[in-house]
Amino acid sequence: MINLFEVVETNEMITKENLDVRTITLGISLLDCIDSDLARLKDKIHHKIFEAAKNLVQTGEEISREFGIPIVNKRISVTPVALIGGAACHSAEDFASIAQTLDQTAKEVGVNFIGGYSALVSKGMTEADELLIRSIPLALSSTERVCSSVNLGSTRTGINMDAVKLMGEIVKQTAEYTKEEDSLGCAKLVVFCNAPDDNPFMAGAFHGVTEPDKVINVGVSGPGVVKNALSKVRGENFEVLCETIKKTAFKVTRVGQLVAQEASARLGVPFGIVDLSLAPTPAIGDSVADILCEIGLEYAGAPGSTAALALLNDQVKKGGVMASSYVGGLSGAFIPVSEDQGMIDAVSAGALSLEKLEAMTCVCSVGLDMIAIPGDTKETTISGIIADEMAIGMVNQKTTAVRIIPVIGKGVGETVEFGGLLGYAPIMPVNSFSCDAFVNRGGRIPAPIHSFKN
Amino acid sequence: MNKTIITVVGRDTVGIIAKVCTYLAENRINILDISQTIVQGYFNMMMIVDTVGMEKHFGEMAQELHELGNEIGVDIKCQKEEIFDKMHRI
Numbered sequence: 001m002i003n004l005f006e007v008v009e010t011n012e013m014i015t016k017e018n019l020d021v022r023t024i025t026l027g028i029s030l031l032d033c034i035d036s037d038l039a040r041l042k043d044k045i046h047h048k049i050f051e052a053a054k055n056l057v058q059t060g061e062e063i064s065r066e067f068g069i070p071i072v073n074k075r076i077s078v079t080p081v082a083l084i085g086g087a088a089c090h091s092a093e094d095f096a097s098i099a100q101t102l103d104q105t106a107k108e109v110g111v112n113f114i115g116g117y118s119a120l121v122s123k124g125m126t127e128a129d130e131l132l133i134r135s136i137p138l139a140l141s142s143t144e145r146v147c148s149s150v151n152l153g154s155t156r157t158g159i160n161m162d163a164v165k166l167m168g169e170i171v172k173q174t175a176e177y178t179k180e181e182d183s184l185g186c187a188k189l190v191v192f193c194n195a196p197d198d199n200p201f202m203a204g205a206f207h208g209v210t211e212p213d214k215v216i217n218v219g220v221s222g223p224g225v226v227k228n229a230l231s232k233v234r235g236e237n238f239e240v241l242c243e244t245i246k247k248t249a250f251k252v253t254r255v256g257q258l259v260a261q262e263a264s265a266r267l268g269v270p271f272g273i274v275d276l277s278l279a280p281t282p283a284i285g286d287s288v289a290d291i292l293c294e295i296g297l298e299y300a301g302a303p304g305s306t307a308a309l310a311l312l313n314d315q316v317k318k319g320g321v322m323a324s325s326y327v328g329g330l331s332g333a334f335i336p337v338s339e340d341q342g343m344i345d346a347v348s349a350g351a352l353s354l355e356k357l358e359a360m361t362c363v364c365s366v367g368l369d370m371i372a373i374p375g376d377t378k379e380t381t382i383s384g385i386i387a388d389e390m391a392i393g394m395v396n397q398k399t400t401a402v403r404i405i406p407v408i409g410k411g412v413g414e415t416v417e418f419g420g421l422l423g424y425a426p427i428m429p430v431n432s433f434s435c436d437a438f439v440n441r442g443g444r445i446p447a448p449i450h451s452f453k454n
Numbered sequence: 455m456n457k458t459i460i461t462v463v464g465r466d467t468v469g470i471i472a473k474v475c476t477y478l479a480e481n482r483i484n485i486l487d488i489s490q491t492i493v494q495g496y497f498n499m500m501m502i503v504d505t506v507g508m509e510k511h512f513g514e515m516a517q518e519l520h521e522l523g524n525e526i527g528v529d530i531k532c533q534k535e536e537i538f539d540k541m542h543r544i
Contacts, residue, residue: 002535004489004500006542007459011531066512068533254540 010251014069017224018286019252021259022279023073024060025115025200027207027215027272028052030079038088042101045084049076049105049114052214052269057110059266063259071259072421076106077205077217078116086128092135099139099146106145113188115205117148120195123157123444133163136170140185141177147188147203151195153390155397158447159193164390165439167191168383172406175375179408182416186405187338187370191386193393193400198273199329204366204401215272216264217329220256221279222248223288226316230294241295242315249276249319257324275329276320277365278312280340282423288312288333289342300335300343301352309333310363330399332365338418338425339370347426354385354428362392367401372416372425375408382406384435387445395448456506457486457535460519464528466497474501474530477522481515482507497528502535 013019033044053076060074078084081098089095099117106114117139119129136148150167153159171186178185190204197208200217207215229248233240256274264271280288289300295308313332321327335357337343346352354371361367367389373382386402393400407416410427417424462470471488478485478501487502508515516532523530 001487001502002459002538002542004491004498007461007500007538008498010538010541011461062513065516066534067537068531069537251541255537258536258540 011068013222013225017222017228018281018283019222019225019255020070020072021256022219022221022277023075023200024056024071024259024263025075025077025205025217025219026053026056026267026269027077027198027211027217029207029211029213030084031209034084034087036087038094038097041085041088042098045098045101046105049078049102050109053109053111055267059263063262063266067258069255069259073112075111075200075202075205076109076114077200077207078102078114079207079209080116080118080120082119082126082129082132083209085132086126089128089131092131092138095132095135096138096142099135099143103143103146111145113145113147113202115147115149115202116207117146118150118206120151121160121163122151122154123160125160125163133166133170136189137173137177137185140174140188147205149190149192149195149204149206151192152386153193153394153445155194155394155451156447159387159390159394159445161387161439161444162442164387165383165442167386168379168439171382171404172379175406175408182410182418183375183405183407184418187403187418187422190401190403193390194398196329196399200275201277201279201330203403211272212270214269216260216267216269217272217275218256218260218263219275219277219279219329220252221277222252223278223280223291224285225252226278227285227287227291227294230291238311242311245312245315246319249316250323252276253320253323271326273326273328274324276316276324276327276331277329278316278333280334280336281421282339282341284341287340287342288335289340289346293342299346299349299351301346301356305356306359306363309335309360313363313365330365334366334369335360335364336369337371337428338423339421340423344423344425347428354430358388358392361389361400362396366399367393369401369403370405370422370425371403372405372407372427373430374411374427375406376411377406377430380434380436380439381430381432383439385430387439391445397450455504458503458505459533459535459538460501460503461531462497462499462523462528464497464523464526466492466495467527470497470526470528471499473522473526474519477519478503481510483515
């Protein structure tokens with residue numbers, strides 16, 4: 001039987017170390033909503049999402065109350081809208097009106113984000129894909145809760161450099177369209193290489209076409225729990241360090257598995273995956289950078305950071321995999337800047353540069369995340385940053401992403417405040433040497449040699 | 455059997471167990487196990503209870519016990535057993 005010390009340990013994780021379930025994300029296929037009439041399409045989308053998700057928030061709150069574990073976000077992901085709207089949308093405005101329907105429905109069912117305003121263009125763009133991408137600035141500036149993502153490359157297909165070039169322009173335009181709110185639109189826009197179909201985390205969540213009609217995916221978190229566990233093994237060798245991370249990740253992920261199974265049973269929706277991630281928030285003690293410091297670095301970004309992050313990421317996966325029957329999504333340690341107080345401190349102290357962050361993304365779970373850069377950064381430079389990150393993903397057969405925010409009207413030395421879970425960030429300098437001729441070549445980068453595994 | 459873990463944490467004072475047990479008895483909640491310790495002057499108690507005979511909803515019980523805790527000056531939490539079981543047992 002459970003003993004007092006185990007109960008106290010669990011509850012201290014929750015109350016003192018910010019253990020939480022970061023999100024229950026309900027994936028909903030919109031493939032059966034496709035219609036050539038735009039009004040009818042939007043009606044069907046609204047109806048399908050509303051009926052599927054009307055009890056989501058309430059169910060999440062019930063589970064939270066009964067187990068005493070905070071479930072921070074309840075969210076929805078849908079089939080990439082470029083696939084759904086192709087037959088009905090003839091302009092960027094048509095597509096943006098679907099985003100407004102998604103936003104409205106999200107508000108009605110009470111979820112804080114809805115993901116899937118997306119296009120998958122790793123090899124080429126259809127007319128609908130391109131229209132959707134061109135509508136992103138309008139869609140994100142005219143909605144509150146819609147998140148957008150674009151998959152630009154994969155290990156199997158290579159990198160679509162035409163789309164990389166276009167996304168550099170779209171990121172900048174989205175920043176312009178939302179400049180009154182410190183270019184907040186870009187915080188809801190992410191580009192991927194090797195995007196997973198079952199990621200529950202925003203802004204990149206969408207419901208892949210290989211998924212069932214509806215599915216429950218759960219994202220767990222708990223950087224504070226790992227940090228606290230490591231504070232008890234200071235000075236011990238790497239074996240002890242790694243074992244401690246693994247055991248802690250196991251415990252954290254088990255909570256996610258429990259919540260996923262409960263949510264699945266209560267909503268009558270199949271359980272998809274648990275995404276075993278260390279996702280930080282701006283709250284003190286809820287930081288991945290603090291774990292790196294606990295491992296032995298003065299600041300995140302100091303020499304040794306990539307190695308420390310690599311072992312952290314690997315041990316989190318090793319511990320988590322056994323704790324859940326199905327693992328998926330992004331799974332690993334996130335290293336966003338604005339959402340992590342330790343990362344913000346590292347940037348402010350001059351310990352962490354964009355280049356070091358790029359190196360760290362080779363071994364973290366995703367990529368360059370929530371990084372504020374000067375508003376006058378050129379579109380081609382943004383495309384160059386994206387291309388670098390996509391290449392890391394393509395060659396290493398991993399998911400990489402870029403969520404970068406050129407803050408219009410602000411420059412290096414200034415700070416931008418996004419609020420809530422998105423936090424605040426010092427604006428980081430960007431290498432200003434040109435990559436125009438590279439980005440403007442057009443076409444695509446072929447798939448790497450190790451993609452040919454047949 | 456419908457097991458719930460009730461934890462009581464706070465400054466030690468007279469009658470904590472009595473008051474909690476009275477509430478449980480009034481609501482036909484059966485106590486299966488009690489353990490208690492004092493850590494750094496703080497009263498830490500855990501009860502494993504069976505709520506199968508209870509007529510109230512879980513949320514209602516949790517809320518009432520929370521309010522009772524406020525009256526005594528301790529923090530009372532109710533959680534279904536599975537969260538601890540999942541975390542600490544393979």
